[in-house]
Amino acid sequence: MGIFNKLGRQAEQFKQKAKEAAEEHADAEEKIDYQCQNCDAQFQTEYDECPECGAQEITSRPPTN
Numbered sequence: 001m002g003i004f005n006k007l008g009r010q011a012e013q014f015k016q017k018a019k020e021a022a023e024e025h026a027d028a029e030e031k032i033d034y035q036c037q038n039c040d041a042q043f044q045t046e047y048d049e050c051p052e053c054g055a056q057e058i059t060s061r062p063p064t065n
């Protein structure tokens with residue numbers, strides 16, 4: 001009976017991928033998750049150092065939903 005689980009999982013993965021792709025396009029401009037406390041640069045990727053000023057004061061912001 002594993003076939004049903006397998007198909008279900010593939011469907012879930014496909015939905016997840018589609019959702020991620022859609023979110024990347026839809027929210028690319030708005031979704032800011034990280035911000036440099038030194039220069040206020042904002043990123044969607046976590047950096048150890050700010051690519052703008054090199055400060056290591058990057059804070060992350062929790063998702064709004």
Ligand SMILES: [Zn+2]
Pocket residue numbers: 036037038039040041050051052053054055
């Ligand atoms: Zn900075």
